[in-house]
Amino acid sequence: MTQGSRYDLLVVGGGINGAGIARDAAGRGLSVLLVEQDDLASHTSSSSTKLIHGGLRYLEYKEFGLVRKALQERETLLRAAPHIIWPLRFVMPHMPNLRPAWLIRAGLFLYDHLARRELLPGSRGIDMRRHPAGAPLVDSIARGFVYSDGWVDDARLVVLNALDARERGATVLTRTKLVGAVRAGGEWHAQLRRADGSRLDVRAGAIANAAGPWVGQLLHDALGRGAHHSVRLVKGSHIVTRRLFDHDHAYIFQNPDKRIIFAIPYERDFTLIGTTDVEYHGDPAQVAITEDETRYLCESINRYFKRKIAPSDVCWTYSGVRPLLEEEGADNPSAVTRDYRLELDANASEAPLLSVFGGKITTFRKLAEEAVDQLATVAPIAKGAWTAGVPLPGGDIAQAKFEPFAAAFANEHPWLPAELARRYARAYGTRARTLVGTAKALSELGREFAPGLFEQELRYLHDVEWARCAEDVLWRRSKLGLHLPAGTAQHVTGEVDAWFALAPAPDAPHARSALAG
Template sequence: MTQRTQQVTQGSRYDLLVVGGGINGAGIARDAAGRGLSVLLCEQDDLAAHTSSASTKLIHGGLRYLEYREFGLVRKALQERETLLRAAPHIMWPLRFVMPHMPNLRPAWMIRAGLFLYDHLARRELLPPSRGIDMRRHPAGAPLVESIRRGFVYSDGWVNDARLVVLNALDAEEHGATVLTRTKLVNAVRAGGEWHAQLRRADGTQLDVRAGAIANAAGPWVGELLHGALGRDANHSVRLVKGSHIVTKRLFEHDHAYIFQNPDKRIIFAIPYEHDYTLIGTTDIEYRGDPAQVAITADETQYLCDSINRYFKQQITPADVRWTYSGVRPLLEEEGADNPSAVTRDYRLELDAPASEAPLLSVFGGKITTFRKLAEEAVDELGRALHNPAPAWTAGAPLPGGDIAQANFERFLAQFKQQYPWLPADLAHRYARAYGTRAKSVIGQAHSLAELGRAFAPGLYEAELRYLRDTEWARSAQDVLWRRSKLGLHVEPGTLASVTQGIDDWFASSPVERKPLRQTTASQHA
């Protein structure tokens, strides 16, 4: 295979060029680099800047997909659920969901049957089974309207979606991949059995590279990239569906989440979020605009408020919304699926590999829970096309910071607090959750809060900014406050603009100092 390099120069050659820095692109880059392929990943914006940071933050099988008879997809997602929980117990953890029973929407027998399938379609070791509950006695019943007297509880998982993308990219780099953010693929043509690609950096400079294969993981832009920069047609297409979320002050005190059934058959989640908040979503609306400009509408905000008000005693209005976010999901287009909620969340991999020509693999559809399996299948196909027989390896491999003994986060947290007793409890918890065993790299040689450097906001010190800049490709306040963390939520609205400006000024005056790669090598997995 081509010799790896961390410095991209004009004419550099790679075995694989991955286009797209969302979860699928980062997952493919990680898997391929771990099999010994030389990999270049380019992303036109920041990692997870679009769809992959705009999910409902769930690692789940998709209980509602059983209603559409998507048994294969649900089983695959349930199998991946526990694999991922073990791989990164700092950014993913089990979550119990409460489903209040509304007899006018779905009969109890149907819900029980669905939950039985959900419990048994795949092996389950970390998560407890579903059960019925009396809402008049269970803590989850207290915030709900008095007419709700029974319900069900089942298990799924929570994920910090944007950090999941960053950790996959980081693991890719530590296995030898090169990751270029704010770098767009402008054009690529086949010549001499390889791809000749033109990349454009944010400063307008052009970089020409060669690649043995291209993986098109551009998400909502997969079709645009195919027909434009790559000049190819495809057998599949994606349907763009907008999903919007709102965040309010905390609506309940316990640690369970809710799944609500709406009269229009949509499912709405209400999830404990960032300690002080409740995350509510999502909508499903056909979208035809620029995916980079997606935003919630007043009608969507009202719809989500109305959905919550059917169930909670505490009523909310749009004035109670603290923050919103929207994303465009590139769902696999299917005939006969008029309702966006009914469009499959499964994926298709399309390989274009004419004889003696460089292969092109495009990703259509998918969901965050199945990203690792998607990446594994993609690299299996690319490996055959590139005559690289290295086996799959990611199923049992932790993500950076996830090498926590027995995936026991609580024990790890207690030890971390003992190691750094001078850290305030909330800050120690956030560092442990965000960075896992890598948190010590954020702290460095500091022995006090003062040694962490300037405080840009409560709990945000210069040492963390330096780590995010040098290790995790952060380049702006937006990258830090709303993707690699959600600290923006915890900044007082009146000071958010000045905090943002201060961080942006720091980035503008602080050159990047990429940290040396860890000693992990692809040969350990290949």
């Protein structure tokens, strides 16, 4: 791109909503520029509980429309990306002092039937004394329920949407901030600032403000506009411990304060526990878990598990700020809606501005579709919605069945260790073949920076997926940071950062041929 380039749509924000809007718009034939001030999914969209779910607990707040919409999207997304999204069974122990069994059964029946369900089994009651999920729990828990939802690699979901947008013609600029934009001559004149301090001026027929926690700040500071809606910033924190149970089910626990806590199998050797809901008033880029939150999550788990955990058992933590749609009368952060609102600022003589308030990762595709539909009412967009039945990059797996694909990929590359072959299949789907390229032996994947992390993968992530530093690789596009041998994290991070510092620009001729080995 050059100074003064013009686009039909400038999307601001490289989280899940911005990447989804860019993908949808590019697929409808628009010229799209997506800008993100940091890395893709570097804030809220990599800090979720990593679930594709209807939101069972939202039924308690009578959010039936939101739950139905999310359940419909759950089926759509399971088909679109079976490598990074897959079914997960949840166990809910029954605590008679919190909710009666009949109420839970009624809620689960509604959850099973609010939307068409083809891929996931329904709910049922279980005897905890006989079911494997009962073994890790305290002996006083005799009954429970099992139901289905989905798991997602949230950061990779964002990257795949951005990748699909680029493959459909969009330009994606990370580490690029919108510092100002004005309307003139029926279009937007925008000023961008790159990480190196350089400036870039572009023009756009419309702007989509998908800045998440910064949506209001962007409107006020960069665009000089007000808004009818606002967001409430709520911090959600998670802890990760060594594996607390051996089976493949997750748990959903009801706390006396009416909060819900999940305990989820994570990265093979770990358990993911979360989340908290805490009002947040600081910088969304500097969010971090507090000692009180860590203690709260440990105490919540200890009500249910025989094996007790303490803050000293925590291997890793992460926190994110959720920009929830502000509503009157919702004093409890847990009661604030997870639905979204789209605000369109446009008239016959001015370039459109669409802002996104709220939302959740499960409904991103529908949000993006509705956003571009709204822009189509004031801008020339000839093509209609298209994303519902189209797989994301790597998701074109026969019948959306991952296991046969993973077995075939391993058979095609017998020289890959089984664990590495499965990780490649999970992370990249059918694109794993592109990553491996023509390599016929581990030695042909280049230098090994950490167990299972070879230079070939770094090249792919740099050239194809916008990775620019060790954190992008170790903690967003993968969670290999969790698996590093004790005492090696600083060294590995330094070595990977040094590699990126010397990596050629992706548009250099020798970079384009890097994947060929």
